[in-house]
Structure formats: C-alpha cells, structure tokens
Amino acid sequence: MKQFQFVITDPIGIHARPAGLLVKAAKALDSTVTVEKVGGKSTVATKLMAVMGLGVKGGDTVTVTVEGGDEEASLHAMEQFFRENL
Amino acid sequence: MQVGLFDFLKGKGPSAAPSGDILAAYANGTVVPMEQIPDEVFSQGIMGVCCGIEPEDGKVCAPADGTVSQLTDTLHAVGLTVGEMELLVHAGVDTVEMNGDGFTNAVKEGQSVKKGDLLLTMDLGKVRAAGHPATVILAVTNSDDFAAVEAVASGHVQTGDSLLRVRKA
Numbered sequence: 319m320k321q322f323q324f325v326i327t328d329p330i331g332i333h334a335r336p337a338g339l340l341v342k343a344a345k346a347l348d349s350t351v352t353v354e355k356v357g358g359k360s361t362v363a364t365k366l367m368a369v370m371g372l373g374v375k376g377g378d379t380v381t382v383t384v385e386g387g388d389e390e391a392s393l394h395a396m397e398q399f400f401r402e403n404l
Numbered sequence: 405m406q407v408g409l410f411d412f413l414k415g416k417g418p419s420a421a422p423s424g425d426i427l428a429a430y431a432n433g434t435v436v437p438m439e440q441i442p443d444e445v446f447s448q449g450i451m452g453v454c455c456g457i458e459p460e461d462g463k464v465c466a467p468a469d470g471t472v473s474q475l476t477d478t479l480h481a482v483g484l485t486v487g488e489m490e491l492l493v494h495a496g497v498d499t500v501e502m503n504g505d506g507f508t509n510a511v512k513e514g515q516s517v518k519k520g521d522l523l524l525t526m527d528l529g530k531v532r533a534a535g536h537p538a539t540v541i542l543a544v545t546n547s548d549d550f551a552a553v554e555a556v557a558s559g560h561v562q563t564g565d566s567l568l569r570v571r572k573a
Contacts, residue, residue, distance in 0.1 A: 330478070330500055333476065333478065333481075333500050334445075334451065334476075334481055334492065334494060334500065335445050335500070338445045338450045338451040339445065339450065341450075342450050365490075365545075365546070366451065366452065366490070366492070366545040366546070367473060367474065367483050367490045367492065367545050367546075370474060370476070370483065370492075371473070371474050371483070375477075
C-alpha cells in the first residue's frame with residue numbers, strides 16, 4: 319500500500335467532470351485506488367457518484383491510497399492526475 | 405467493460421427483477437444521442453452510458469422512481485439511486501461555472517421521488533446567455549454493471565415518455 323496527500327486547487331473541487339476523469343484514470347490501473355477526504359468520507363475511486371459524494375471542495379486535502387498491482391506506477395499515475403486535473 | 409462482466413459473473417444483485425428497466429424522458433425537448441452531446445466526458449461515455457435532451461423549458465424531472473442520493477452546491481446536478489442504478493442528471497454543459505445562478509433544486513438529499521417529479525428548474529435564458537449548451541444529460545454512472553443501456557426514443561419527447569432501457573446482465 320502506498321499513499322499521498324493532495325490539497326485540491328480547483329476552486330470547485332471534485333465536481334462531475336474531474337470525478338468522471340478520475341474514475342476513468344483509476345479504472346485503467348491494476349491497483350485499487352481509494353480517495354479519502356481528510357476529516358470526511360472515503361471511497362474507491364472507480365465509483366463516480368461516490369467520488370462526487372465525497373463533497374471535496376477547493377482547499378480540501380485528500381488522501382489517495384493505491385493497493386495491489388504495480389503500486390509504484392499507480393501512485394505515480396494518480397499523483398500526475400491530481401496535479402493536472404485538480 | 406471487463407469490470408462489468410466480472411460483476412455479472414459474481415452474480416451481483418438479484419435476477420428476479422424485470423430484464424429491462426425503463427428510464428423516462430426527464431424533460432420536454434429533443435433527444436440528443438450520447439455521441440452528439442457537446443461535452444466529451446459525456447459523449448465518450450466517461451460518465452457512463454448517457455443520453456441528452458435539448459430542453460424546451462427549464463423543468464428537469466425524475467426519470468424513474470428512486471431516491472435523491474446527492475445534490476451539488478452548484479445546483480445544476482442531481483444524483484439519483486434507482487434500484488441498482490446510479491444516475492446523474494446534469495443540467496447543461498459546463499454549467500458548474502454558473503455557480504448555481506439560474507438553477508433551483510426542488511428536492512432534498514435522501515428524498516424519495518416518483519417518476520416525473522420535478523428535480524430542478526433551470527433558467528434557459530441565463531444558461532444560454534452564459535454561453536453554455538442547455539442540453540440536460542442523464543448518465544447511468546454505473547452502466548458497466550449492466551448488460552446494456554439503450555435508447556428507445558429519438559426526436560421529440562415529453563417528460564414521462566420511455567427514453568432508455570437498462571438491461572441486467
């Protein structure tokens with residue numbers, strides 16, 4: 319298991335568009351990806367409505383965890399995704 | 405798609421339910437096939453299999469009996485749970501940028517709704533003035549869990565007309 323924390327810079331947070339892109343990116347990995355809003359809820363990153371339901375806003379911190387498969391590659395892919403999209 | 409197949413092989417969910425659940429038109433207007441929705445996250449199926457309606461008025465209604473699973477602060481989208489389906493009703497394209505201006509929610513989170521109940525109203529004039537397509541989109545966000553989601557209507561529809569058929573695997 320590997321994880322990183324990320325502070326959301328998109329002012330609207332994880333709304334429909336980035337949530338959809340995150341689900342797509344997470345489904346492409348061979349690791350299980352979990353997103354947790356620090357101080358809030360947690361969900362697997364492959365369920366769109368659950369990801370949107372985290373209610374992550376700009377300025378919130380999320381913890382992203384990858385488990386199983388090629389964790390190094392998955393962690394790198396998720397770090398890149400969050401930097402580019404959120 | 406492999407994920408959906410595996411879910412089926414695991415025998416997820418009861419099989420006694422009807423083989424095709426119908427989702428009804430959720431607005432009055434013209435059906436926009438998924439591929440023609442002017443937003444690639446929808447047209448490419450990234451949000452799940454979806455369908456659009458180019459609305460004639462600003463009333464967006466429930467496509468089936470279900471429960472409101474979530475609302476957004478920006479008021480332009482409603483999440484619904486209908487049986488095993490997770491649905492996203494998204495009013496307009498890129499309307500998240502309007503930050504709620506022009507949108508009014510008619511339901512609360514956790515509320516039960518019946519097919520045809522008003523979910524939200526959108527001010528079509530404001531949406532167009534802001535430069536956004538007003539296309540109202542219904543996405544089956546967990547469509548991978550189903551065998552097929554197919555349109556059963558085209559052209560003009562009225563709220564309540566059969567629009568999508570969702571088949572279990």
